């Protein structure tokens with residue numbers, strides 16, 4: 001659980017731009033600027049695949065089409081060249097690309113890290129049942145979620161509401177005592193499967209607003225900007241209703257799946 005909590009604890013600050021901000025363009029690309037310099041601890045840091053960052057031989061963000069959102073479920077936090085956050089601002093760096101790098105970012109140089117130390121999402125089996133509500137998960141391709149434990153026990157969920165309930169009350173539903181090693185949810189905007197430990201969640205309370213399975217779910221977003229846009233559309237939600245995964249305790253989960261909690 002340590003790795004999971006370590007990632008999620010940084011989520012609230014993701015998008016704040018780290019060492020001066022990233023200065024996104026309107027088209028979603030993020031050009032390198034002087035204010036995009038990394039903090040000293042990243043200058044020659046080591047990526048998760050062991051590759052050392054050489055500040056004199058990096059690609060520009062433009063050259064690799066860097067964007068601050070995932071693409072097709074791929075994002076920097078799962079890339080072999082990613083250098084995870086070292087100073088608590090939620091932003092990391094990269095062994096190939098200059099500047100501050102969002103864990104939810106992506107570029108054309110992406111290579112999935114498959115050492116086995118980093119958990120990966122998998123395709124939903126046709127017969128998988130939701131570990132919380134028992135619905136058939138494959139019936140909800142735009143809403144499903146999944147989690148894997150450190151002993152490789154994997155569970156699937158119909159929706160983010162069931163996934164966050166599982167996270168909040170794991171002992172109620174899990175068939176293993178092993179810690180959760182990874183969790184993925186569908187981004188509300190793109191429907192891509194994204195890292196649920198670095199996502200943020202808009203705490204939707206109106207079951208009529210979204211035509212979603214189970215009728216009420218927290219809305220996951222890979223980027224805080226999309227979550228802010230979501231809450232800005234209505235009067236009854238504010239930015240205080242945007243939380244990270246670690247905010248889901250039994251009380252929070254009961255708002256969405258109370259009838260499944262003991």
Ligand code: SF4
Nearest residue numbers: 076079082094107110
């Ligand atoms: S996807 Fe690109 S920017 Fe992100 S960590 Fe990998 S190589 Fe670096």
